[in-house]
Amino acid sequence: MVVSYASKIYTKDRLFFLKLLFRWTGSVWEMLWVDYIFFVTAYVILAVIYHQALANHEHRMITFEAVVRWLSKIRTSVPLSFMLGFFVSTVFSRWWSTCMAIPWLSSMSFYTQALVESTHPVKSDIARKIRITILRYSNLSWILMMATISQQIKDRFGFNQPLKAKKSRPFRRHDSCCDSRDRNDSTDGNKNSKKPEFELTWRERLDLINLDEKVRKHFGRLVTAEEVETFARSAELSQSTDLTYSPEYWLPLAWATRLIKRSRMLGLIAEERELLFLVEMINKFRGDLGTVWSYTEFNVPLVYTQVAVAAVYLFLFSTLLSTQLIRPEMVRQVTMAPAAESINETQSSVIDTVLGVELLAYFPILGSLEFIFYLGEV
Incomplete structure (x- = not known):
């Protein structure tokens, strides 16, 4: 849905970009909030399975971690940005040409x-x-x-x-x-029409x-x-x-x-x-x-639309697993605690870091950005 918003957002106002980003009507938030809830829910379910259900199954946990590493390496092999750039450019040019053609x-x-x-x-x-x-x-x-x-x-x-x-x-x-x-x-030629x-x-x-x-x-x-x-x-x-x-x-x-x-x-x-x-x-x-x-x-060829939509959804599906915070990554985050002058300060810093890592393990920060940027274009 195309809405008019320029007259309500003045660039001379301070923090005008906040009004632009958090405007609801016709925004990407209004379009994606239902899908985003499903995305976060699926991520949390996978995180709970990994950190809780597989905690006592070492072999299955190792398999899960191997899948996460493999997906994190290959998911960028598809030139998704180039593909979406071509698709969005085609759709936008058609939309703009339609607007300009209205007599x-x-x-x-x-x-x-x-x-x-x-x-x-x-x-x-x-x-x-x-x-x-x-x-x-x-x-x-x-x-x-x-x-x-x-x-x-x-x-x-x-x-x-x-x-x-x-x-x-x-x-x-x-x-x-x-x-x-x-x-x-x-x-005779249109019997089936x-x-x-x-x-x-x-x-x-x-x-x-x-x-x-x-x-x-x-x-x-x-x-x-x-x-x-x-x-x-x-x-x-x-x-x-x-x-x-x-x-x-x-x-x-x-x-x-x-x-x-x-x-x-x-x-x-x-x-x-x-x-x-x-x-x-x-x-x-x-x-x-x-x-x-x-x-x-005469719409955009269905092949282009199918390829763009399938590529984005497959990429986001792989993001659910590839952005999971597994044990080696959590250990690396904990060991990056800042240096402290006393033992008490060091222990407190490590505890805070562990709590932060545990929180990140159950919420897809990087995955959320990719979800909004990629699915918002489709």
Whole structure:
């Protein structure tokens, strides 16, 4: 989940990095706390088994220590940092490209306001209606596209509300629209394909868009009855049902292009290059929507995702054992006690060191850092 946090964290404040690190919403802590509890629990269980259950079984304890040493040597042989760097770079570049491809409706408003105009009173009113219609088509196209990929847009217009009637009537296709080759390709070639079903029929979805408060305030309605029938004819040609048909997002933009051409014929667009500029702008708008759809439809190859996830989880699994504090390591930690002037101070220092080592033996400090850094990137 991407959240906005820059406005709430000021770099001029002292210790601002603490606010950044311990912010909860959208943070790595919120994402990993359940997994981290399982990780620490598994580490503690293994530590208890080694230090308590195997204390009277010397042979098994030696075997456990040998496994720990072996894993600590080989677990860094896999270039996990390089692999994750490639994977994270790919995912982030796709996410950023998707954000940059989302078109802004304000640009369409600026250019149509500047180029579609007339000084004649009658034509001025026609130009105003054409501008509103072009923006209406642009908004409709944007909503139709985003509703197919964004859960927030579906919730915004109520597309996920319970369906009253599940039955749908299949459309009949006109055989005269396509030749026999097209009909064979659309039927025989897709026998095993299954179209996704929506919770609401496409007509109900369009009605919900028209019933939106802001739509009624600014446009009255985004889809007229004549335009609904145009979508119905498109559904017939695609052999879809009321629940499987999704209105094409590019169709309103085709209507807008035709409306721009009509504006030129009526003299509402002064020059031919202005006509071409508006058509190119609509084409870019459609291309940006298509880019967003492509990034959603075509994911990162599953092989890359599987390799990255499997490598991280196998590494963390080996970390559970390789970071265990075994007997030779504990003895080494105890013998590193600082020098003291008297025997009492030396004994006290050794006792404190032993207690600290015992505490470290049951909590994965280094393993926790590796868990957060590596799993947080996946």
